[in-house]
Amino acid sequence: ITAFSAVLLWVTVRRIYLGWEIHQxxxxxxxxxxxxxxxxxxxxxxxxxxxYQGYDPLAKRIPLYAYLYPALEIILGLAYQFRxxxxxxxxxxxxxxxxxxxxxIVKVLYNKEEVKCACLGGAFKIPITRFTVFENLLMIxxxxxxxx
Numbered sequence: 001i002t003a004f005s006a007v008l009l010w011v012t013v014r015r016i017y018l019g020w021e022i023h024q025x026x027x028x029x030x031x032x033x034x035x036x037x038x039x040x041x042x043x044x045x046x047x048x049x050x051x052y053q054g055y056d057p058l059a060k061r062i063p064l065y066a067y068l069y070p071a072l073e074i075i076l077g078l079a080y081q082f083r084x085x086x087x088x089x090x091x092x093x094x095x096x097x098x099x100x101x102x103x104x105i106v107k108v109l110y111n112k113e114e115v116k117c118a119c120l121g122g123a124f125k126i127p128i129t130r131f132t133v134f135e136n137l138l139m140i141x142x143x144x145x146x147x148x
Contacts (some may be wrong), residue, residue, distance in 0.1 A: 026145065052066045054116065055104040056100065076097075091144070098139050119132060
């Protein structure tokens with residue numbers, strides 16, 4: 001919740017300064033979210049990989065994906081924050097990547113498994129909760145909205 005609030009504060013300050021427009025605010029949010037969370041994952045990359053493979057279906061099957069995921073988040077963060085072209089590619093990638101992770105998270109919650117969330121990197125021992133699902137669904141909803 002603290003990291004999520006920090007991203008909201010970033011967006012609010014930026015939009016007060018640059019003017020409020022929902023599409024731009026979503027770019028700021030997605031950029032800030034991916035950059036912050038990607039950077040936290042890099043701080044303990046190995047710990048992140050171990051945690052992420054505990055629930056992400058793709059990371060379980062393809063270990064290399066778990067190692068590449070933090071870099072992918074940082075690239076997505078830069079793409080959103082700096083408004084790189086090919087917005088359709090970034091939004092589609094976000095929907096697919098976050099969607100796959102959300103499926104794994106929902107499965108863990110449904111089975112009442114005790115799994116450490118890798119969202120803040122492997123250094124933090126935070127369990128997966130419904131708030132994790134909320135964050136992911138919010139990111140997916142914003143990406144879908146920005147596609148329209």
